[in-house]
Amino acid sequence: xxxxxxxxxxxxxxxxxxxxxxxxxxxxxxxxxxxxxxxxxxxxxxxxxxxxxxxxxxxxxxxxxxxxxxxxxxxxxxxxxxxxxxxxxxxxxxxxxxxxxxxxxxxxxxxxxxxxxxxxxxxxxxxxxxxxxxxxxxxxxxxxxxxxxxxxxxxxxxxxxxxxxxxxxxxxxxxxxxxxxxxxxxxxxxxxxxxxxxxxxxxxxxxxxxxxxxxxxxxxxxxxxxxxxxxxxxxxxxxxxxxxxxxxxxxxxxxxxxxxxxxxxxxxxxxxxxxxxxxxxxxxxxxxxxxxxxxxxxxxxxxxxxxxxxxxxxxxxxxxxxxxxxxxxxxxxxxxxxxxxxxxxxxxxxxxxxxxxxxxxxxxxxxxxxxxxxxxxxxxxxxxxxxxxxxxxxxxxxxxxxxxxxxxxxxxxxxxxxxxxxxxxxxxxxxxxxxxxxxxxxxxxxxxxx
Ligand code: GLU
Numbered sequence: 256x257x258x259x260x261x262x263x264x265x266x267x268x269x270x271x272x273x274x275x276x277x278x279x280x281x282x283x284x285x286x287x288x289x290x291x292x293x294x295x296x297x298x299x300x301x302x303x304x305x306x307x308x309x310x311x312x313x314x315x316x317x318x319x320x321x322x323x324x325x326x327x328x329x330x331x332x333x334x335x336x337x338x339x340x341x342x343x344x345x346x347x348x349x350x351x352x353x354x355x356x357x358x359x360x361x362x363x364x365x366x367x368x369x370x371x372x373x374x375x376x377x378x379x380x381x382x383x384x385x386x387x388x389x390x391x392x393x394x395x396x397x398x399x400x401x402x403x404x405x406x407x408x409x410x411x412x413x414x415x416x417x418x419x420x421x422x423x424x425x426x427x428x429x430x431x432x433x434x435x436x437x438x439x440x441x442x443x444x445x446x447x448x449x450x451x452x453x454x455x456x457x458x459x460x461x462x463x464x465x466x467x468x469x470x471x472x473x474x475x476x477x478x479x480x481x482x483x484x485x486x487x488x489x490x491x492x493x494x495x496x497x498x499x500x501x502x503x504x505x506x507x508x509x510x511x512x513x514x515x516x517x518x519x520x521x522x523x524x525x526x527x528x529x530x531x532x533x534x535x536x537x538x539x540x541x542x543x544x545x546x547x548x549x550x551x552x553x554x555x556x557x558x559x560x561x562x563x564x565x566x567x568x569x570x571x572x573x574x575x576x577x578x579x580x581x582x583x584x585x586x587x588x589x590x591x592x593x594x595x596x597x598x599x600x601x602x603x604x605x606x607x608x609x610x611x612x613x614x615x616x617x618x619x620x621x622x623x624x625x626x627x628x629x630x631x632x633x634x635x636x637x638x639x640x641x642x643x644x645x646x647x648x649x650x651x652x653x654x655x656x657x658x659x660x661x662x663x664x665x666x667x668x669x670x671x672x673x674x675x676x677x678x679x680x681x682x683x684x685x686x687x688x689x690x691x692x693x694x695x696x697x698x699x700x701x702x703x704x705x
Contacts, residue, residue: 258290259435262316262323263425265297268308269480270315270487272539273440273470276504280467281438282321283505283527293432294326296337299424304339315487319497320520325432333432338424345419348427348457349412357456361407363415367423369408369452376447379465379529386448410449422446426453434462438529441466465529467508468536475538484541494567494594495544499551503544508537517550549592560584564597571598573605579688586680586688603674604688609697611704612676619668620705629672629702631658632665636698642691644683672701 260281264274285292294316298304313327325331335341349365352358357368369388376384388408395406412423429437429450444466454461472478478485490500502518509532511518518526555563564584565575573580583601591597603609619625635654639646651669652662670682673694679685686694 256435258285258288259293259433260285260290260438261293261295261429261432261434262321263295263297263428263439264312265300266304266309266312268303268305268311270312271478271480272485272487272504272507273478274312275315275319275321275487275500276470276507277439277467278316278321279319279501279504280509280527280532281436283524284436284438284529285324287524287527290435291324292321293331293333293434294323294329294336295428295432296327296339297421297425298337298339299418299421301339311488315491318487318491319501321501338428341424341428342419344431345424345427348423348430349419352412352456355456358412359409361409361411364411365413366407366409367412367453367456369410369449370455374448374451376444376451376464378444378447379463380468380532380534381441381444381466382534384444384448388448388452422449422453426450426457429462430454430457430459436463436465438465438467441468465532467532468534470507471536471538473539473541478539482539484539484544492595494596495548496551496555496563496594499548500544502551503547506547507539508533517547517554545592552588552591552594555588557581557584560588564594567594567597571602573598573602577605579604582684582688583680586684590680600680601685603676603679604685609675609700611671611701615671615675615677616705618677619671622664622668625668625705626702628658628665628668629698629705632669632672633695633698633702635665636691636695639691642687644687647683647686668701669698672698 262274262278262281264270264278282292284290294313296304296309298309309327316323323329325333326336330336349358352367358365359368360366371387371389373385373387378384391408395404396402397404410422411420413419428434447464447466451461470478472482472485480486484490487500498520501520501523505518505523505527506516509527511526512531515526552560561575561581561584564587568575568580583604584597587597587600590600622628631654632651635650636647639650648662651665655662655665666682667677669686670679671677673686673689674680674682689697
């Protein structure tokens with residue numbers, strides 16, 4: 256059987272982390288099995304489904320690298336991939352049910368006669384769920400009279416206004432698009448019995464179902480779009496790497512059954528399996544997600560680090576083509592967890608107008624004999640012939656020891672003088688990048704300032 260999975264978002268203007276995780280699992284499963292990943296816009300709600308609201312989802316998927324084989328912008332043999340353009344297909348399927356006597360009209364709507372028998376979903380993740388639709392759907396509760404009432408269990412598939420409902424079009428499209436595996440959120444598990452009834456009514460073999468447990472927020476309630484980390488566009492702006500977000504999302508509900516936590520996309524594809532998807536809800540942890548990103552930053556090649564950091568550098572006024580950038584990024588990736596934090600770690604290397612942090616100045620001023628120490632530091636640096644890490648360190652060490660001090664005594668004033676703050680990247684490599692002349696100028700300025 257050729258594997259065909261699909262992601263079928265209703266365009267709402269957001270790509271939520273739960274939806275993105277569903278897309279990722281579908282993508283991984285399809286790619287791993289040499290299959291196809293289809294994207295289908297479930298845009299029958301004309302008011303909410305604008306082109307712009309779908310674009311947000313498409314952009315998010317592209318950013319994550321979850322490219323689809325068929326779908327919007329990528330025509331295939333089973334299109335169109337927008338439900339709003341498939342009415343003729345739905346009409347033809349409705350005619351099949353009508354011909355089989357499985358529908359009837361009810362106050363302008365068309366209802367599907369649900370079968371009176373047990374139907375079992377054999378879910379890959381959640382196990383077996385058995386329901387008799389006639390029985391369960393016949394009980395309703397009237398909140399006004401606070402009584403239970405009989406409700407017509409037969410499903411409305413076409414509204415009086417002519418619009419088809421979700422269950423019907425969802426099943427028709429899964430048949431028409433030859434979907435082999437439906438991997439989606441657990442919130443759709445209860446719909447699946449109904450979907451199976453429709454597959455049977457059409458005389459079609461249903462796909463394999465796998466419902467992914469919910470993703471809860473840090474307080475244990477269902478994650479909403481207001482929770483930090485809920486929306487993919489926030490990750491783009493915050494400076495996450497797409498591979499890191501995929502890595503974290505994979506772990507949000509799937510376990511490789513060992514301690515490995517950091518995966519490249521290729522490793523994820525290799526290790527991912529439906530058997531590893533947990534059947535309990537997952538809990539979103541923003542701090543962990545940031546940690547995963549930091550680990551990916553550390554592992555990027557210098558070229559990839561540069562290209563990923565470039566937009567953030569440019570925004571901070573640092574040209575990504577500056578020859579010092581490669582070295583500076585090596586220092587930054589030891590400190591920054593997000594791409595957006597990188598300029599803040601290294602901007603003092605590039606500036607012509609260093610800003611001094613007030614508490615750091617005060618700390619240096621409180622060192623006894625600081626004026627002499629600054630003068631000695633200046634001389635030590637001035638005497639370095641080959642401006643490189645080992646030579647700078649050796650010269651500072653020699654000067655410090657000549658004054659009966661440890662090298663460390665020079666480092667704080669040297670750091671504040673050259674970087675403007677007590678905090679920052681590894682100092683001596685940063686000084687190499689800044690260059691001898693500029694460092695000497697900064698030390699001189701700082702000595703005057705304090
Ligand atoms: N449009 C549905 C949703 O966004 C898709 C359900 C499905 O994957 O079958 O929840």
